[in-house]
Amino acid sequence: MIAAKRNLVECAHCGAFNRLPPGDRPGRLFCYRCDHRLHRHRPQWSQHALVCVVTGLILFLLSNTQPFISLEMADQVLSTTLLSGVQALLSREEVFLAGLLLLSIFLLPLMQLLTLLYLLLSRLQARAMPASRYGLALLLRFERWNMLEVFLLGVLVTIVKLSDVAQVVPGAGLYSFLAVVLLLNAAGVLINRRQLWQQIDGNDYFVLAGNVELSGCSVCNALVDQRLRYCPRCHSRIARRQLHSLQRTWGFLAAAIVLYIPANTLPMMYTTSFGATRSDTILSGAHHLLVTGQWPIALIVFVASILVPIGKIVVLLYLLVRAHRPTPVRLMHRLRLYRVTEFVGRWSMVDVYVVILMMALVQFGVIANIEPGGAALSFGCVVVLTMLAAESFDPRLLWEGVDETASG
Numbered sequence: 438m439i440a441a442k443r444n445l446v447e448c449a450h451c452g453a454f455n456r457l458p459p460g461d462r463p464g465r466l467f468c469y470r471c472d473h474r475l476h477r478h479r480p481q482w483s484q485h486a487l488v489c490v491v492t493g494l495i496l497f498l499l500s501n502t503q504p505f506i507s508l509e510m511a512d513q514v515l516s517t518t519l520l521s522g523v524q525a526l527l528s529r530e531e532v533f534l535a536g537l538l539l540l541s542i543f544l545l546p547l548m549q550l551l552t553l554l555y556l557l558l559s560r561l562q563a564r565a566m567p568a569s570r571y572g573l574a575l576l577l578r579f580e581r582w583n584m585l586e587v588f589l590l591g592v593l594v595t596i597v598k599l600s601d602v603a604q605v606v607p608g609a610g611l612y613s614f615l616a617v618v619l620l621l622n623a624a625g626v627l628i629n630r631r632q633l634w635q636q637i638d639g640n641d642y643f644v645l646a647g648n649v650e651l652s653g654c655s656v657c658n659a660l661v662d663q664r665l666r667y668c669p670r671c672h673s674r675i676a677r678r679q680l681h682s683l684q685r686t687w688g689f690l691a692a693a694i695v696l697y698i699p700a701n702t703l704p705m706m707y708t709t710s711f712g713a714t715r716s717d718t719i720l721s722g723a724h725h726l727l728v729t730g731q732w733p734i735a736l737i738v739f740v741a742s743i744l745v746p747i748g749k750i751v752v753l754l755y756l757l758v759r760a761h762r763p764t765p766v767r768l769m770h771r772l773r774l775y776r777v778t779e780f781v782g783r784w785s786m787v788d789v790y791v792v793i794l795m796m797a798l799v800q801f802g803v804i805a806n807i808e809p810g811g812a813a814l815s816f817g818c819v820v821v822l823t824m825l826a827a828e829s830f831d832p833r834l835l836w837e838g839v840d841e842t843a844s845g
């Protein structure tokens with residue numbers, strides 16, 4: 438009985454229990470009920486992931502020492518590295534924006550690379566080194582907050598926007614940074630989370646007595662007796678469904694809706710060029726790009742900054758209403774909406790990065806100056822709040838009381 442339950446795993450999207458294949462069989466496993474990917478195993482994944490991580494660390498060093506972007510204007514040439522951009526923001530007393538930039542493009546990727554290196558080295562030595570469980574839990578928690586690709590899209594938009602005032606030349610630092618992002622993604626795809634956890638603690642089934650209600654741990658996927666408050670393997674909180682999921686989602690969403698108003702009515706940024714200052718809201722910024730003939734970039738800004746936030750708010754409201762009264766009709770449709778919302782959320786941050794990058798890059802004083810408007814902070818908060826709302830929403834609530842016979 439117990440042995441039969443050991444290789445079960447709970448699907449985080451619908452709550453169904455699925456049986457895992459034997460540990461070393463290559464391939465992927467999808468939930469039988471909702472098609473969510475539960476497990477992936479490739480042969481020799483740890484060696485391949487280690488190559489990605491070590492190369493990534495070397496390129497990370499290059500991306501921070503080589504020029505990232507150079508601006509050529511009249512007879513001045515200004516080269517910026519990633520960290521000198523942070524310094525430029527600090528010298529303008531934009532501590533909050535400098536902190537956001539430093540955290541998302543320097544500290545978090547460095548932490549990811551070093552943690553992965555540590556875990557992979559301990560995997561190759563076939564023993565868990567100290568504090569591995571905290572490293573892996575931290576890595577998994579921060580995974581969805583990774584903004585590196587969004588930052589790169591912001592770099593692209595900035596290069597196009599600045600091309601009317603100066604000639605913009607991408608440097609070796611930017612290309613190395615692009616490679617780091619690709620390598621980190623590859624390592625994320627390669628690593629076998631289940632085997633990493635099993636190395637830390639081979640037991641992934643914890644019960645106090647027989648015949649108990651089991652919950653899947655949201656961090657390490659162990660099956661844990663619901664009477665235990667914390668997972669014995671990764672020490673995260675155990676609950677049958679995310680605690681106060683609907684109330685928290687409502688709260689984050691309400692705050693996001695309130696802040697959405699200043700985010701769209703206040704200016705995003707003030708641009709001074711040749712003595713004239715113009716202010717742009719999100720919408721007028723996209724419109725300005727359109728009339729100056731840069732329609733692909735205008736489209737990116739319009740989708741990321743206008744369509745995605747509105748779409749997310751509407752979809753989450755719909756899901757909340759449905760979660761209060763679950764019905765079996767069009768369940769998969771609702772789950773797909775949730776997945777799209779969760780996936781696209783962070784891309785709205787692109788406009789905030791554009792403001793930060795333009796400020797960090799343009800230091801020509803009287804000729805061109807860029808200041809952030811009131812919308813930059815409120816829009817950044819809207820994006821973070823909608824991401825928190827999506828994270829708090831437990832999609833298993835949509836399945837509550839539905840299709841009980843199939844979930845056994």
Ligand SMILES: [Zn+2]
Binds near residue numbers: 448449451473
């Ligand atoms: Zn499922």
Ligand SMILES: [Zn+2]
Binds near residue numbers: 654655668671
């Ligand atoms: Zn756990």
